Amino acid sequence: MKNKILPFSVIIIFGIIFFIFYKGLEDSKIYTPDVNTKKEIPVFNTKEFFSGENVKSSSIFELDKVYLLNIWSSWCVPCRQEHPLLMNLNLENKLNIIGMNYKDNLKNAENFLKELGNPYKEIFIDLDGTIAIEWGAYGVPESFLIYNNEIIKKYIGPLNQELVDEINLLIK
């Protein structure tokens, strides 16, 4: 009986370890951020892009309106790619596009808008990237679909036509 305990426990331990590794294999190794959770938008104070005046987040986002917050920067190459899509979205006039200028040189940012057009209803500045952290953002470009002061969906990386179609479906 005593002799049987040792091999028996070894088998059990190996069984457990096998089970854990097997379970671990099933999990995805690539980190995928949660993009669908509904979260309240953060409260913050910042400065308006053109006037440099102080603005509160509560004065930018109103209830009962759909907003697309777009984090952009003049030094960000993918932002250039998605910019025409934002211009089109603005022309369709279904939602208000708000810009968050991320860690940028203001002159370069102004030139960027002069060159490619300004799709934003309002732009505020995030000089040190801390407001982006409040939003739970990873970098530029990133877009948040907002309704009733809640984040409905988060788009990490540049928008493409497929995602724009999805946004149009969501806000119908």
Place this chain on the structure above:
Amino acid sequence: MKYLKFFLIVIILFPLISNAEENDKRNKITKNLRCLICQGQSVYDSDSEFANSLKIVVDKKLQEGLSEDQIYEYFKTKYGEWILYDPGLNKNTYILWLLPILIFLIGGAIIYKSFIVKK
């Protein structure tokens, strides 16, 4: 005069000491935060835009008087459990926490059975 000198030294050194303490705390916290856009680096090790902003936020939160746990909780609500290098006990991590105890108990039982009981 002696007292005055002592007093002056304390006044000069105190900000340095408290500053160093705050730095230690900040380093400890940023070492336990994962840089989500880097590969295998903590926020402390990384120099990416994301990590640099996170360091500023940690500094701000420390100045606001938040404790280490409150700061972890804050980042957890923003980015999820994955941002912490030292995850708590929950349904995804229970095996990680309980396995060493289990192995210790089974190993202990084997040693007890085969050596102590034999005697």
